[in-house]
Amino acid sequence: MTLIDQYIASNKFGQLIGMEFKIVEPGLVHYSVKVNETHLATPFAAHGGLIAALVDGALGVAGLSAVYEQNKVVSTIEHKLNYLSAAFLNDQLIAIGKVEQKGNRILVISCDVICENRENKIIAKALGTFNAYDAAKAGY
DSSP: OOHHHHHHHHOHHHHHHTOEEEEEETTEEEEEEEOOGGGBSSSSBBOHHHHHHHHHHHHHHHHHHHHGGGTEEEEEEEEEEEEOSOOBTTOEEEEEEEEEEEOSSEEEEEEEEEEGGGTTEEEEEEEEEEEEEEGGGGTO
16 A cells, blocks of 8 residues: 555545545646535635635645655645635535655645636635655654
8 A cells, every 4th residue: 555545544634625636747646625515614615714724635645646756755834825706515626736846855845726617717826845764764
């Protein structure tokens, strides 16, 4: 079982809110979620925490996909998130995480969140810094 498979099995939070991902290539990930009633903060709009969780997942798995073959995992050092538009009930969101810079320990990763059913409108942008470290320290 690869580190990616172990991550999928252990990521209970992502499962709880209905997030799924696809690794397009090492360092490039598409993370998705459909906004449902449990994600709403108002009668129509999603809570910003849903977007933040989606972004953190996309950034993190993009980083993980770039380092897992070295038996490393990643943790978030920081990320900055700009909300450009609201997400609404039944919106299909896709967060595109991309490793911009990879060092031995530090990765810089970008993310655009698009709304697939609104002509791929960008609703959020993010940039994060991640630490890569030995998977055994994370319990893998």
